[in-house]
Amino acid sequence: MIIRIMNENQYIVPSLYYDDINRLDNEIVKLIAKGDREGFKEKYGELIALVRKNGVPMDVKTLKESDLIIPPADLTFEEAQKIFTGEGLIPG
Secondary structure, three states, rough: OOEEEEEEEEEEEEHHHHHHHHHHHHHHHHHHHHHOOHHHHHHHHHHHHHHHHOEEEEOOOOOOOOEEEEEEOOOOOHHHHHHOOOOHHHHH
């Protein structure tokens, strides 16, 4: 699975991490709905860290379509409120 962290890079992440990414995505949606800024910051950091730790960075000269695009690591709570709604980044 190819995941792009905006303003950063694309990573090849083994599909075995899909469930963890989806779980964090769903938790972030719930935290934002509750207005929990600190919880959001913590879980969003976990999401970014999971991709960075378990993904292999792609050569920046290589352009491939991303399976998932994650907003930049410095995403604010206000920006996240517009993105993490409904099903979040991963539908279904």
